[in-house]
Amino acid sequence: MRSEWTKFDVAELQGLLLESSDLKSFLFRLTQVAAQELARNGTAYCSVTVLRERRWATVGFSEEVAASLDDLQYSTGEGPCMTALKTGRVVDVPDLVHDDRWPAYRRPALEAGIRAVLAVPIVLELGAQAALNCYAEEAGAFDNEDKASVEAFADLTASSVRLAVRLETEMERSSDLKAALESRTAINLASGVIMAQSGCTQEQAVEILRRASSSRNVKLRDVASQILARFNEIDPATHFD
Structure with missing residues (x-):
């Protein structure tokens, strides 16, 4: 799969953030952009996982199947995304058929038609972590160009995601204070x-x-x-x- 990755810049990402009503809507639109670019030559799904206060949550996804694949990892306690977040390193799975690192996750993911997975950490502030997760139905779907593009996109979006998470956290604190x-x-x-x-x-x-x-x-x-x-x-x- 070759991807002519959209050349987003910081101003465009900040504009996307300002146009979004909350963290979920911002990340939803972000994953839509990623999925559209990666799916030029095949089906691809994207999601963003955020880990805050020891709680895993999919806060943005391009299709429901991506959210379901994330939930599968949370329920089994293992998977590419969780490994990427725990290690802070990119996890590339060219073909789940030949990768047995996550046995509890592997079988149901294959049954869902997923063969390739790419999970890229997004560096946030202390106390929060995030990852951009990409799924494809074709084995070897993400080539070196795609992987480099996804990593560059994750780096570019990091500051905007950090800001979105920070704003969401402040809104939650304000809501808690008002309730108290x-x-x-x-x-x-x-x-x-x-x-x-x-x-x-x-x-x-x-x-x-x-x-x-x-x-x-x-x-x-x-x-x-x-x-x-x-x-x-x-x-x-x-x-x-």
Whole structure:
């Protein structure tokens, strides 16, 4: 397979990132570009795996089959992509028929019609790792030119992927912080209601909420929200709203 690899530059990648709503949409479009270029002379599928906080996830793929092949590696605990991430080295599998490094992965991958695999690490920041995974139905599908092109593409996209992962992480942290503040607001307001009704202290009111949470097997914030709902204070807002 010969690939006239699209000559992406940093500006184009940054533009792609700015046009994407989140990490998944950015990497989805990125894998579409890779798959289109590699599939000029045969069927190819691409995906991007990200490892964060010891969790594996396929966050972008050109076709569902690529995501399924990634999931197969996560479930079996072995495969080209996982090896590439663990070693930080490119893993080239010209023909799965003659490669027995991952026996639990090999058979179902062959049954899915996959013969060649190319997994290229993408260097991210400390605490996160990624890899560009390429699958083909033809043995020996990725020649030396393709391999060099995929590695160059992975190097070029590394900074954009790092930025996308960083933005996604910050958004998750912001969401967690907002949820925590909303929870605290609900608990404080519900405690005030209990204090007004029973004349108890704030500590005693919070303890009443905790006992109710434990006995009902319901989250503390949900118990507080139920109390506030009775006083038309449903889902209290914080200064973030």
